[in-house]
Amino acid sequence: MLEPEITICVADPNPRVRELLRREFSSLGCTVILARTSQEVVEACLSSSPPDLVVVDPELSCADSDPILTRISMFMPKLPVVLHAFPGEALNHPAAHKAAAILEKGESTNRLKDVVFRILNERDVVTRTNKWKRKDITAE
Numbered sequence: 001m002l003e004p005e006i007t008i009c010v011a012d013p014n015p016r017v018r019e020l021l022r023r024e025f026s027s028l029g030c031t032v033i034l035a036r037t038s039q040e041v042v043e044a045c046l047s048s049s050p051p052d053l054v055v056v057d058p059e060l061s062c063a064d065s066d067p068i069l070t071r072i073s074m075f076m077p078k079l080p081v082v083l084h085a086f087p088g089e090a091l092n093h094p095a096a097h098k099a100a101a102i103l104e105k106g107e108s109t110n111r112l113k114d115v116v117f118r119i120l121n122e123r124d125v126v127t128r129t130n131k132w133k134r135k136d137i138t139a140e
Contacts, residue, residue, distance in 0.1 A: 013036055013037075052079075058083050082112070
């Protein structure tokens with residue numbers, strides 16, 4: 001039987017940001033789903049292998065008027081979401097209170113990985129999958 005993996009959905013309109021975060025989380029052994037639109041995030045959440053956590057830019061384009069966090073919470077209310085935004089954007093977002101964490105773009109990717117690890121550990125995902133040791137995240 002295969003050992004379960006941690007799956008993270010990275011949702012950002014900027015392909016460079018998506019690729020950077022894909023590399024960072026993949027280097028820790030995570031499966032990474034990339035999404036460039038809110039619809040792709042919803043599709044990932046409804047798939048047969050949904051993510052354990054979503055890292056999302058709150059300004060991700062929406063085909064409708066519902067903010068991305070509202071859409072995620074409709075389909076997977078317990079799915080932790082980390083807002084990854086430019087300074088000032090995330091705190092003013094109407095659905096920011098639904099986020100498990102808010103981090104500014106430009107902060108160290110080590111900080112982002114540490115926050116993701118903490119959230120997944122609190123939700124027993126890290127223990128369940130026996131993945132990620134704290135030294136793997138902070139060693140860089």
